[in-house]
Amino acid sequence: MTEKWLEISLTATAAQADLLCGLLDSLGCAGVLVSERKLDTFVVPDPDAVEEGPLQLRAFFPQQPAEVLFERLAALLADYGALLPPLAALAPDARLIDGQDWAHGWKQHFTTLRIGRRLLVRPSWEAVTAGPEDALITLDPGMAFGTGSHETTFLCLEALADRFELQPVPRSLLDVGTGSGILAIAAAALGAERVLACDIDPQACATARDNAVINGVQDRVEVTAAPLEALPAGFDLVVANILAEENVRLAAELVNRLAPAGTLILSGILAEKQALVVAGFEPFFPEPPQIHQKNEWLCLIYARPG
Numbered sequence: 655m656t657e658k659w660l661e662i663s664l665t666a667t668a669a670q671a672d673l674l675c676g677l678l679d680s681l682g683c684a685g686v687l688v689s690e691r692k693l694d695t696f697v698v699p700d701p702d703a704v705e706e707g708p709l710q711l712r713a714f715f716p717q718q719p720a721e722v723l724f725e726r727l728a729a730l731l732a733d734y735g736a737l738l739p740p741l742a743a744l745a746p747d748a749r750l751i752d753g754q755d756w757a758h759g760w761k762q763h764f765t766t767l768r769i770g771r772r773l774l775v776r777p778s779w780e781a782v783t784a785g786p787e788d789a790l791i792t793l794d795p796g797m798a799f800g801t802g803s804h805e806t807t808f809l810c811l812e813a814l815a816d817r818f819e820l821q822p823v824p825r826s827l828l829d830v831g832t833g834s835g836i837l838a839i840a841a842a843a844l845g846a847e848r849v850l851a852c853d854i855d856p857q858a859c860a861t862a863r864d865n866a867v868i869n870g871v872q873d874r875v876e877v878t879a880a881p882l883e884a885l886p887a888g889f890d891l892v893v894a895n896i897l898a899e900e901n902v903r904l905a906a907e908l909v910n911r912l913a914p915a916g917t918l919i920l921s922g923i924l925a926e927k928q929a930l931v932v933a934g935f936e937p938f939f940p941e942p943p944q945i946h947q948k949n950e951w952l953c954l955i956y957a958r959p960g
């Protein structure tokens with residue numbers, strides 16, 4: 655028989671949401687989805703920012719009568735006086751659902767991606783049979799940015815995969831702003847012998863190291879929190895999926911880390927920032943970049959003369 659769960663939905667303000675989640679937890683809730691919260695690591699979150707507008711909370715309980723649960727919640731809300739409104743103001747609703755729907759439903763958004771001829775990026779819960787030439791990497795959505803589903807990550811992976819189809823095959827890569835480590839790990843899986851990945855966020859560095867171990871490439875992928883200025887030079891590939899302004903600010907440092915005939919891959923660039931980035935890198939390259947686009951995001955690829 656299919657396991658059933660009781661889904662309770664409530665509408666609350668951001669200021670009420672955390673307290674409300676605590677109350678739902680004390681009533682035996684197994685998890686809450688907050689539908690309107692956005693995560694975008696291109697925009698550094700402001701810890702003091704108050705989210706605008708109402709939030710939709712969906713709380714999941716083992717099957718039980720909704721009326722009894724609502725009665726217990728109404729009693730708890732009454733204890734909180736002015737901090738929380740009465741139950742009726744939260745527009746409560748209840749429905750029975752199959753257990754699979756909430757525990758695993760979000761996973762449907764993350765499926766295996768094939769990029770170029772050889773690169774496969776899979777989430778850990780998908781079984782994939784890789785061909786003999788495939789470079790298979792495993793990346794789960796987590797705290798650090800980079801699962802391949804963001805346009806900029808995809809564009810960088812595509813550009814990397816293309817470079818590994820050309821001769822001479824790149825041997826080394828510097829990944830600036832590694833996040834989950836996805837680009838560094840992909841380069842190692844595609845055949846790079848030496849990969850250096852850096853990030854200003856220590857949490858991202860820890861995640862990238864863990865992901866390198868999960869993918870068995872930790873012997874070739876070094877992760878550091880050191881700033882770009884302190885890193886060595888001479889890389890066949892340099893990739894930076896950071897914001898347009900940050901790419902421009904670091905232009906000379908990025909270019910200086912390329913080996914002769916090396917390739918620079920830049921992303922994190924909105925289409926409206928193209929002119930800014932092209933102008934910022936013009937002094938360093940005789941040829942204009944190749945430009946690839948996915949939705950509103952760009953990837954610029956520069957070749958350094960040999």
Ligand SMILES: C[S@@+](CC[C@H](N)C(=O)[O-])C[C@H]1O[C@@H](n2cnc3c(N)ncnc32)[C@H](O)[C@@H]1O
Nearest residue numbers: 799800807831832833852853854855858895896
């Ligand atoms: C959009 S994420 C890219 C993650 C991953 N490389 C990808 O392509 O999916 C940008 C990352 O760059 C890091 N970052 C931003 N500015 C940086 C800088 N100047 N040096 C190193 N890392 C930086 C951020 O902490 C974040 O983890």
